[in-house]
Amino acid sequence: MKKLLFICLWLTAHYIFVSCNDDSDEGNPPVLTDISVSTTTNEIHWTNSNELTTAIEEALTYHYGEAKENEVDKPLTFNTDTTQVIASIAFKPAFENVYTDENTTNNAVTITLVKTNIPLAPVTLQADGPGETYELITSVLAPGANPIETPDCNHADFGRHIDEVFDNELNAYVFRFHMHTSPDNDRCINFDRQRNEIKTYDQSPENLKGTEDETVVYKWKFKLDEGFQSSSNFTHIHQLKSVGGDLESMPIYTLTTRKSNPDRLELRYAETDKQITLAQTPLAPLTGVWLDVTETITYSTSGNYKIEIKNVNDDTVLFSYAKTGIVNWRPGASFVRPKWGIYRSLINENDLRDETLHYTDFSIQEVKK
Template sequence: MDKRLLLLILVCVLSCAKQQKEVVEEKSTPTEQAKANTDGTTLSANGTTDTYQLINSVFGGTGDVIEAPDCSHPGFGKHITQVFDNDLKRNVFAFLIHVTPDNDKCEDSDRQRNEIKTYDRSPENLKASKDERVLYRWKFKLDANFKPSSDFTHIHQLKPIDGDNQLPLITLTPRYRASGDVMQVIHTGETDATSQKYIVSVPLSDFKGQWVEVIERATFSFDGKYEIQINRISDGKVLVKQAFTKIEMWRKNCTSSRPKWGIYRRLLQADALRDETVWFNDFNITEY
């Protein structure tokens, strides 16, 4: 066979092989991307990036999602920091609140707040639309000597961004009880926004000084669904596992809802409270 013809055939074979490889790579890329999308969006401490910059780079979109009392307590500095946790062997977020002079978004009131959230300027996949299903996963730890208010100390909320948004739909609330402190999950519905239902109440002692992981699934509609499971990380004990159907998870004139995490408490009995730190990490939001 002519050498030139043989060389031409070899070039054609190599070219065809390259094209087939490119086709395979092009076909696999969407699958890989789809798999990545099922993991949602996660905010985790890294110990190197400025804390506020890190939080806003994931949740903030074009704005600021941090509601900290820094301007009421400038001598202290940032009220959300990153610290190394010896239990998890990694960096985590530390949310700090002081009985005084910290307040609510730098306004004097009977309450104080140090929270992060998603909101109207956050990426669309971090906000829940009507009839959308969202999975939330996150970790937190209360101090071993944590003191909750007898009124409220919310550490997590699912709340409408607009419309009838004065009260949250769901709150996770440690609460003082003379008979023994409890961890509550509270639901506030559309039909009677002044009526709160304590849909979960378990001993707070199981949480104190321990990292736990929270898994929530919510279907955001007037006839919605809500599931919550909380596992203690050290021994895997299931502290909460409840599922609710036909539960109101939407409000009038609302276009989207969002999560909030941090410390939001009332100071009516300030003498019974103390400066607190609540540790959080691995906030994940996944639409499914």
């Protein structure tokens, strides 16, 4: 009997205790307050993850109202390509019934993120005086290998078809590329064309090869003699060629001079195995003067391309072209390489003459992905 009485008393006391607590909760409704996040900028430019983290922290300011910092969550939500971040603030689940946010419209901000590519130091090739020209070119473009394609094999008595001479206009040594209508050919391999070019290729350092999603800036100076004679078929003076895949024999881009009325300079492009002309200009204003070229390309299936050719003497732009969203990367390609020099058809040999082309100040500069 006493035991039963004790249980009844305990249950009564427990009921009273719980009821008191319930009355206490009902008497303390959630605290009205305003938590928010704000930013000093809507766009952040960044180059690495540490810099990005610091910039976001410096841009954001959180306001806790009546709450404490340890009572809220402050997540950062990045999109998949890290071009946007959403910073938000919310009460932690344990405090959702303790506080009521009076204004939820200021609980999140969106910041655009722009990654700034860092250009690496350019690799340069400059003439330094007569003698050992092939060795100089090789030491830069493909140390220990052979980045030179000349007609020396079929014209040995002339000697090396690339040498160095002093140019009074530039007041510096420059590279001189020789080409003779006879007997020069294409490396004793092809006899309906002639080639005298330098290049990067699979034996070159990695930072001289263009790879997918990479931006590369090529610069050089060159001079065509007055009266320069071109083939009506092709006379390439610069090429960008992919290596690997079924399309590697066709350059992506070429600068080509062509016999016409009047003779012209063409920028040629091939997405696949067919070339088209993107832009052209009369050739005569580009002969007999030193020209400064800057070519910038992003190697991507939706890439960018830009080229500008200026007169060295007065910086007058003589030729330019730019396009975005262009296919600059081919299936199966492993890298893209540049070529400079002269590569021309012999099919209409009577249109041609012996030529010397002058080049200098080659530069290849990769930009980090």
